[in-house]
Amino acid sequence: xxxxxxxxxxxxxxxxxxxxxxxxxxxxxxxxxxxxxxxxxxxxxxxxxxxxxxxxxxxxxxxxxxxxxxxxxxxxxxxxxxxxxxxxxxxxxxxxxxxxxxxxxxxxxxxxxxxxxxxxxxxxxxxxxxxxxxxxxxxxxxxxxxxxxxxxxxxxxxxxxxxxxxxxxxxxxxxxxxxxxxxxxxxxxxxxxxxxxxxxxxxxxxxxxxxxxxxxxxxxxxxxxxxxxxxxxxxxxxxxxxxxxxxxxxxxxxxxxxxxxxxxxxxxxxxxxxxxxxxxxxxxxxxxxxxxxxxxxxxxxxxxxxxxxxxxxxxxxxxxxxxxxxxxxxxxxxxxxxxxxxxxxxxxxxxxxxxxxxxxxxxxxxxxxxxxxxxxxxxxxxxxxxxxxxxxxxxxxxxxxxxxxxxxxxxxxxxxxxxxxxxxxxxxxxxxxxxxxxxxxxxxxxxxxxxxxxxxxxxxxxxxxxxxxxxxxxxxxxxxxxxxxxxxxxxxxxxxxxxxxxxxxxxxxxxxxxxxxxxxxxxxxxxxxxxxxxxxxxxxxxxxxxxxxxxxxxxxxxxxxxxxxxxxxxxxxxxxxxxxxxxxxxxxxxxxxxxxxxxxxxxxxxxxxxxxxxxxxxxxxxxxxxxxxxxxxxxxxxxxxxxxxxxxxxxxxxxxxxxxxxxxxxxxxxxxxxxxxxxxxxxxxxxxxxxxxxxxxxxxxxxxxxxxxxxxxxxxxxxxxxxxxxxxxxxxxxxxxxxxxxxxxxxxxxxxxxxxxxxxxxxxxxxxxxxxxxxxx
Amino acid sequence: xxxxxxxxxxxxxxxxxxxxxxxxxxxxxxxxxxxxxxxxxxxxxxxxxxxxxxxxxxxxxxxxxxxxxxxxxxxxxxxxxxxxxxxxxxxxxxxxxxxxxxxxxxxxxxxxxxxxxxxxxxxxxxxxxxxxxxxxxxxxxxxxxxxxxxxxxxxxxxxxxxx
Numbered sequence: 046x047x048x049x050x051x052x053x054x055x056x057x058x059x060x061x062x063x064x065x066x067x068x069x070x071x072x073x074x075x076x077x078x079x080x081x082x083x084x085x086x087x088x089x090x091x092x093x094x095x096x097x098x099x100x101x102x103x104x105x106x107x108x109x110x111x112x113x114x115x116x117x118x119x120x121x122x123x124x125x126x127x128x129x130x131x132x133x134x135x136x137x138x139x140x141x142x143x144x145x146x147x148x149x150x151x152x153x154x155x156x157x158x159x160x161x162x163x164x165x166x167x168x169x170x171x172x173x174x175x176x177x178x179x180x181x182x183x184x185x186x187x188x189x190x191x192x193x194x195x196x197x198x199x200x201x202x203x204x205x206x207x208x209x210x211x212x213x214x215x216x217x218x219x220x221x222x223x224x225x226x227x228x229x230x231x232x233x234x235x236x237x238x239x240x241x242x243x244x245x246x247x248x249x250x251x252x253x254x255x256x257x258x259x260x261x262x263x264x265x266x267x268x269x270x271x272x273x274x275x276x277x278x279x280x281x282x283x284x285x286x287x288x289x290x291x292x293x294x295x296x297x298x299x300x301x302x303x304x305x306x307x308x309x310x311x312x313x314x315x316x317x318x319x320x321x322x323x324x325x326x327x328x329x330x331x332x333x334x335x336x337x338x339x340x341x342x343x344x345x346x347x348x349x350x351x352x353x354x355x356x357x358x359x360x361x362x363x364x365x366x367x368x369x370x371x372x373x374x375x376x377x378x379x380x381x382x383x384x385x386x387x388x389x390x391x392x393x394x395x396x397x398x399x400x401x402x403x404x405x406x407x408x409x410x411x412x413x414x415x416x417x418x419x420x421x422x423x424x425x426x427x428x429x430x431x432x433x434x435x436x437x438x439x440x441x442x443x444x445x446x447x448x449x450x451x452x453x454x455x456x457x458x459x460x461x462x463x464x465x466x467x468x469x470x471x472x473x474x475x476x477x478x479x480x481x482x483x484x485x486x487x488x489x490x491x492x493x494x495x496x497x498x499x500x501x502x503x504x505x506x507x508x509x510x511x512x513x514x515x516x517x518x519x520x521x522x523x524x525x526x527x528x529x530x531x532x533x534x535x536x537x538x539x540x541x542x543x544x545x546x547x548x549x550x551x552x553x554x555x556x557x558x559x560x561x562x563x564x565x566x567x568x569x570x571x572x573x574x575x576x577x578x579x580x581x582x583x584x585x586x587x588x589x590x591x592x593x594x595x596x597x598x599x600x601x602x603x604x605x606x607x608x609x610x611x612x613x614x615x616x617x618x619x620x621x622x623x624x625x626x627x628x629x630x631x632x633x634x635x636x637x638x639x640x641x642x643x644x645x646x647x648x649x650x651x652x653x654x655x656x657x658x659x660x661x662x663x664x665x666x667x668x669x670x671x672x673x674x675x676x677x678x679x680x681x682x683x684x685x686x687x688x689x690x691x692x693x694x695x696x697x698x699x700x701x702x703x704x705x706x707x708x709x710x711x712x713x714x715x716x717x718x719x720x721x722x723x724x725x726x727x728x729x730x731x732x733x734x735x736x737x738x739x740x741x742x743x744x745x746x747x748x749x750x751x752x753x754x755x756x757x758x759x760x761x762x763x764x765x766x767x768x769x770x771x772x773x774x775x776x777x778x779x780x781x782x783x784x785x786x787x788x789x790x791x792x793x794x795x796x797x798x799x800x801x802x803x804x805x806x807x808x809x810x811x812x813x814x815x816x817x818x819x820x821x822x
Numbered sequence: 823x824x825x826x827x828x829x830x831x832x833x834x835x836x837x838x839x840x841x842x843x844x845x846x847x848x849x850x851x852x853x854x855x856x857x858x859x860x861x862x863x864x865x866x867x868x869x870x871x872x873x874x875x876x877x878x879x880x881x882x883x884x885x886x887x888x889x890x891x892x893x894x895x896x897x898x899x900x901x902x903x904x905x906x907x908x909x910x911x912x913x914x915x916x917x918x919x920x921x922x923x924x925x926x927x928x929x930x931x932x933x934x935x936x937x938x939x940x941x942x943x944x945x946x947x948x949x950x951x952x953x954x955x956x957x958x959x960x961x962x963x964x965x966x967x968x969x970x971x972x973x974x975x976x977x978x979x980x981x982x983x984x985x
Contacts, residue, residue, distance in 0.1 A: 064916040067924025069908070070859020070899030074925065077858040253959055254863045254871055254925040304861070304925030305959050336864040551923025551960055710919030714961055718922065721962035745868040745957070753963040754950040761964075 054563040055773045058710035059570045061556045073302040075274045079260045079331045084113055084159040086332035087166035089173050090342060091148035091155050094182035094411035094738035098146050101156055106172040111165030113326045117156035118144035125202050126288045129379030130277030130311045132526050132587055134206040136469020138218055138378040140198050143288055143317055149197055149376035150411050151739045152341035159322040159330055182411040184738045186373055189216040189408045197409040207469050218378035221386050222404035223465035232365030232400030236356020238440030243352045244429030244803045248345050248732035251418055252750055255304020256339040261319035262329035269320045270297045276310040276550050277588035278578045288317040300578035306550040308417035311590045312344050340743035344416030347372045347384050349425040357437040361451050367402030368426060374407050375414040381407035383468035387422030390472060392430055394460030395518045396452045411738055417590055420783040423519055431515040431788030446490050449516045456480045473524040475671050479766035481702035482676035488762055489700035493680035501799040507688050511797025514680045515789040520672035521777035522593035529598035530584035531605040533562055534662035539633055539645030540572045546586025547598035548578045552779055553711040554594040558602045560707050561772050565606035567630040592777030595707060599772035601667035608663030616648045673768050675776045677701040679785030685797040690813030694724055699782050700762040705774035709763055716761035716782045723786030725751045731806050829892040834901025842888040849883035852898060859899035859928040870956035873929035874898045880936040899928035909935060914969035922960035930956045934970055942978025
């Protein structure tokens with residue numbers, strides 16, 4: 046194993062394979078690649094949060110200039126499906142249709158036009174006559190769960206494709222949970238300090254710089270080619286086929302470069318309609334959502350109400366840790382079940398608690414639709430649990446850092462939660478392999494200067510500073526569910542084509558996977574030509590979600606490359622008349638002895654043209670038995686203006702254990718980006734609604750993304766460990782670091798001014814009000 | 823529909839003549855003519871993915887009517903540099919690992935070029951001000967900042983106009 050850690054390509058910050066094409070503006074993204082002469086799609090979105098469509102009259106719109114096709118519920122197939130891109134069968138209700146006779150949120154689909162120009166399509170929308178029977182909207186968890194509440198999903202043909210009760214009559218997608226570990230009530234009773242607090246997170250959006258966009262065209266054999274900004278090309282192909290009643294073989298999905306996703310594009314929102322329009326018109330069809338449409342009709346993070354109950358002994362041992370989660374999934378239920386299950390599975394195992402409780406429910410409302418968002422439930426749950434940990438520590442007189450050092454899970458330990466909670470079903474038992482959380486805690490604390498921390502009671506004046514922290518874990522892929530595959534073949538010159546279904550959404554996974562292949566094959570990374578995410582040409586992969594690509598697809602690449610390497614060595618053995626066992630492959634050269642060698646190009650030439658010809662090609666698939674958690678310790682220093690309630694983050698340190706960082710700079714970049722998104726989630730980002738459920742701040746201006754000017758210095762510290770089950774020791778890194786800022790800033794706020802907030806975001810007004818009602822001590 | 827206008831624009835150093843509708847935005851015109859490096863990110867003049875230079879100043883091409891570029895000089899990412907002859911900031915971004923999804927990068931490069939052409943040695947506050955109009959959701963700006971500071975430390979990279 047020691048030799049394996051002496052890496053040539055892996056663990057080096059090689060240049061991202063697509064960096065130059067992107068830095069020079071080469072046409073690479075979905076809209077850049079749309080053919081000339083595309084029809085353009087515009088959607089008539091519902092102006093009502095809840096309404097039945099008595100009638101939709103498209104006749105006048107069809108006669109408008111440039112209009113080539115108008116679609117609505119009366120002229121499209123009706124097959125229940127989910128837009129959530131997940132493994133089959135999805136843990137999401139089939140509660141959507143291409144178009145329905147009912148609309149369930151402001152921004153739901155009513156009818157769509159394809160026309161020669163965007164302006165003509167837009168003009169035709171105004172000619173569609175819709176008679177709405179407006180229904181009472183359900184705009185909060187309370188309203189949804191009240192006895193006699195209007196039923197949002199009263200259609201008889203919706204169902205949940207997994208064996209779990211579906212309860213739309215109660216406005217509930219499903220109830221999830223696990224058997225308590227130990228006697229939870231007794232665990233609370235035995236505690237010297239116990240807490241029971243409820244925390245609530247808000248509606249927010251991923252807001253990648255590229256909005257949702259897709260185009261489709263028929264090829265010469267009438268197959269539909271969809272080019273789309275998706276994180277899940279293979280799920281996209283399957284779900285479009287399901288929604289339209291087509292066979293998967295009729296559809297090819299290509300993912301070019303993507304302008305960011307963060308989970309928003311783990312959803313199939315446009316592809317069904319561009320495909321159907323292309324079939325109906327036999328023309329290429331492009332649909333780009335505007336920024337406002339992306340905010341209103343795209344996906345969001347589930348707002349979740351999390352009740353945290355926990356208890357600790359005077360000695361600092363956790364006797365009980367329990368979560369009860371109520372998630373608002375909005376008008377449709379995609380991802381709700383696994384998101385809520387991850388509130389438990391990615392959070393509870395972090396601490397060794399004697400008794401554990403978890404339960405959750407996913408609730409429909411007539412608000413925007415929630416989906417997958419980086420962090421995936423863990424973000425929402427850590428907001429409360431990590432603030433509770435600080436309070437427990439304070440209650441027994443321990444420093445928060447010391448409290449976590451005493452209680453966090455370690456290598457060789459397990460948690461019953463791993464076996465109990467999966468994604469839509471039970472989980473998989475797991476013993477923690479690599480865990481460098483202790484080193485993360487110590488290095489992060491040193492970097493922020495944790496020993497400067499003084500209690501809030503010692504602070505005075507208008508501007509008060511505070512230090513806060515949070516400990517975190519996530520997962521790496523979904524065990525026994527996710528599959529990734531790769532194939533790799535040699536070319537005449539000794540280069541290799543690496544074909545992967547895995548989906549680089551800007552994260553750099555094409556580069557990381559090329560590094561893994563290059564390491565295995567003993568070549569420089571520029572000898573690996575990566576092509577990814579084309580359902581006709583690349584092998585299957587579940588796609589970019591659940592922090593799976595490096596760990597899962599990376600192992601498929603390693604296995605495929607090892608397969609190809611074995612074939613290379615067998616050919617070289619024949620060429621050199623030497624036994625395979627004695628050959629050394631390094632730097633593109635295979636040696637039997639110092640003076641007897643062949644190059645990879647010679648091997649390729651021999652295999653392709655000279656003797657016993659065959660294609661050197663390796664193929665492999667990988668399914669994981671584990672979802673090894675990356676760990677992190679986050680630290681923040683803030684300054685609170687007690688006159689205005691403004692919180693200014695001064696400095697942020699994120700120490701992360703992602704196993705072996707395959708590409709350290711890219712791993713740092715994942716961490717830094719996730720941290721800033723976490724900070725703005727904590728402080729400013731939120732959806733604001735009118736009393737009738739319309740989104741008020743559906744623009745970048747009003748929603749506000751943080752700029753270079755807004756950001757504090759962010760220091761990412763990669764603390765290496767070696768995960769034996771991952772490729773070259775790697776675990777995931779992309780999601781974990783979005784989870785820390787909300788609780789760490791919450792803890793820093795308390796450390797600064799002695800108030801604790803249970804509702805996000807920490808707006809000036811909310812902080813100011815809390816300060817006003819806070820009795821001086 | 824209004825009659826198209828005839829526009830004379832010096833685009834990336836070359837005199838060009840375009841026909842454009844009076845309400846067509848510069849970004850639409852550029853993309854219609856195959857210059858796809860500038861992006862639609864918001865069409866609200868906020869994200870900066872559409873940034874181009876108009877007479878050396880960084881502007882939002884998504885809001886700028888194309889007709890206002892008539893008689894002026896426009897530089898897009900396609901005119902800034904390529905892999906063989908990159909702008910120093912492009913080189914620095916690539917080396918720093920600052921390019922994640924890359925959607926914001928052309929706009930970042932043009933805003934930085936405008937900044938550095940005017941002042942090769944800007945103070946941090948001036949950098950923050952001039953780069954404030956280019957949003958990125960991937961990187962947390964940390965490596966973009968590192969790359970820009972590296973270029974400034976090396977002399978600011980002015981005067982390397984590929985156009």
